[in-house]
Amino acid sequence: METTTPVDNGVNVEALLEAREALSDAPEAAQFQWRATCEWVSGTHSRSTVEGFFGLGEEHSHKSKFTFDADHPEVFASEDHGATPVELVLAALASCLTAGVASVAQMRDIQLRSVTATLEGGMNIQGILGADNDVRNGFDGIKVTYDIDADATPDDIRAVVAQSQKRSAVYDVITNPTNVSVEVN
Amino acid sequence: MHTTSVVIGAGHAGLAMSRCLSDRAIDHVVLERGDVANSWKTERWDSLRLLTPNWQSRLPGFGYEGEDPDGFRNMAETIAFIERYAKVISAPVETRTTVTSVRSVDGGYEVTTDRGAWSARTVVIASGACNLPNVPALADLVPAEIATLAALEYRNPDQLDEGGVMVVGASATGTQMAAEVQRSGRPVTLSVGEHVRVPRIYRGLDIKWWMDRCGVLDEHYTEYDNLERVRNLPSPQLAGSDDRRTVDLNSLTDIGVKLIGRLAGINDGNAQFSGSLQNQCVLSDLKMNRLLDRIDEWATENGLDETVESPHRFEPTRFETSPPLGLSLASGKIRTIIWATGFRPDYSWLDVPVLDRKGRIRHDGGVAEAPGLYLMGIPFLRRRKSSLIDGAGDDARDLSAHLASFLDGPSRS
Structure with a gap:
């Protein structure tokens, strides 16, 4: 199929390639740490939160705090508050x-x-x-x-x-x- | 002693460079720790044959003159070939001369050996890409009752205990050893990570003929956006044999070799394997088919479709969908592990600060990051064929030209 519009999947490939180039000479900056915290709610229901992570030599935060509810379904005699x-x-x-x-x-x-x-x-x-x-x-x-x-x-x-x-x-x-x-x- | 250029290593790469330096009347010496073709003499397994056909070992001023251009040299023939080349080009080789250090001095380099020192304005490192085995750190966790050996130590199946053998790595080395050991009656489990599948024969012609003719082997290092990846590719699953058979994973499955995922860990005497076997097989099938597509296009463009066999595709790699993810190393099923996990060069004698954090020489197509220092005989040094004997010629021609203009100095270049 002929197409004249450039391919755009919404991915900034140039930035990724530049990062690969930059990080191959600075392996310590490539060291990331991902984190999550999890709080018990009740029964098998818990709520995990992700917000901060470390990488490129410094602390970062997501644009907002993300939470994930997890539980078990009723066939496990649970209340199914989450996946x-x-x-x-x-x-x-x-x-x-x-x-x-x-x-x-x-x-x-x-x-x-x-x-x-x-x-x-x-x-x-x-x-x-x-x-x-x-x-x-x-x-x-x-x-x-x-x-x-x-x-x-x-x-x-x-x-x-x-x-x-x-x-x-x-x-x-x-x-x-x-x-x-x-x-x- | 003083000379203009010291070449370290009298294998095919160092000798090709010697010939090119002689052509340019550049005074030089080739230092060799053992005899000419030393690694071929002392660091190869008994049954090994070149995986390139005889016609393809073309060196500057030298080629195949025998009656079997499509055959594959055994080690004795390979050694004789390289020895003859050294004689024909009258290479100034100093054998039994081990380099112990190379360091920068005013006006060039001082090369110290166990038989005296040389000073030279330029140094060409052609000491080989496969000096040391690249054994993974988890090798330390193998229980003591299991014998382990690196591919460099392997000679033939007779040196192995009876019983099961795990070969780790599915490159040319790993697949050839797996086939030979399995045929000796020792059941082989082959741990398969990233690998490169190619058929020996395609459309009736040797794959190396196709790759040579359609330009694949001449691909230049500047054409690749991820050199790190291509320079670290495993060698293709190929072997040289009289019956020109293919040594891919299907051929190994056919003789009873068991395929298992990449060895990912050893925990409490249990080997753990990656669940990625399927993807590794699919990846290399797709990659092989892209190569065959390219060959087919080239054949059509060049009007070969009438004279050679029709295009076809090979059976996809067969694999178990749920191969075992663990194997007890205490069960007695595996008596020996062979590490066919690659090789690396030994630069322990190099006192010039050009090594990267992984101990490899930083270079641009063989021009090292120190003035007057050059590198030869490394995979993808300048071209895809740089890892082949056949690739040494073009690399030596390019690098000797660079070396000559370096000697001429900036005022005249």
Whole structure:
């Protein structure tokens, strides 16, 4: 399809490329720290807040404070005040990959018209219930399906999605082990 | 001793540079820690053959004259080839001369060796890209009862215990070792991260012929916006053999090798693998198909479609959708781990402040960030083919020209 309007997925690729250039010579500035706090509300309901983070050598704040309610549904005998934490994990994975799809498409001069990700995470709850020690608590697998309408061949679109996985933080967090330390003050 | 240029290393890269310096009547010496082609003699596994066809090892003033241009040299033939080149070009090689330090002095460099010191206005580092194994830090966590060896230490399957072997890394090295070890009767698990899949033969012709002819191998380093990425790509899954077989992941699955994700951690004696195997396979299939698309376009533009086989695509890489994410290293299933996780150069003797934070020489296409210091024989130094014997010629021609104008000084350049 012939198009004369420049590709615009709303991603500032120049800024990202400049950042890569600048940060390869200043590895300490590339060190970020992401934070969240979480307050118990009642029952299995809790509310997490994100606001500040550290990066580029200094403290930053989001434009506003964001909160996320999490709970469990009524089939878990809970009151369902919010998404279950594992659904938030799916949402985080989808958002991370989708941000990557937009960025990579912009980098490759591919105009996106619509991008929809559908996620399914299988889980055997015998794990979290402690009913079977051979069953893990977490997902037994996650399936992500993309429907993308864009000015590109099916293989070019697949390549954008593949590259997005290669550069995704949440995909890495989920597919690779991470040391977690939990302490009590 | 004084000379105009000291070349460090008498492999194909250093010798190509020597020939170009001789052509320009630039006085020089080639210092070699062992014999000519030393790394090829002492740091390669027994069955290794070049992954480029015989015709493709073209060096300045030297090429293949035998009767099997499409064959692949074994190590003895490769060594003989490089030794013959050194003789034909009368390279001024000082063998058994190990460089212990290179430092900047007024008017150039002082090169100290175990057989005396040289001073020179220029130095060309051609000491190789694969001196040291790039073994990941988590290797320290492997339980003591498991034997580990780096690809540089591997010679043949006989040196391994009976029992299972995990090969970590799916480059040319990792895939060739996985195939050989599996065929020796030791079941192989291959840990697969980022890898580059290419077929040996496409449309009836060697992939290296296509890549050479359609200009892929001549791609210049200035054409890439992310040199860091391309300079660190794993070597393509290729092998040289009489039957010209492909050594991709499907061929390994066919002989019983088990594919598993990238080794991501070792915790309490349990190996943990990344859940990214599917994406790694999809990425390299897509990348291979882009290369084949490019070849097809070039073939059409150049009127080859009538004379060679029709375009086709290879079976996508087969992988388990839910491969194991963990493996107990205490279970006895794995007796040996081979680290085919890449190599890095050794610059421990280089006392010129040109190393980046990862210990690599900062350079622009082989022109190091210190006046009169040059680098040869590094992947993507100046072109995609810089990692091949065949790439040394053009790099040496360019860099010897730069070196000559440096010697002439700014007033005359």
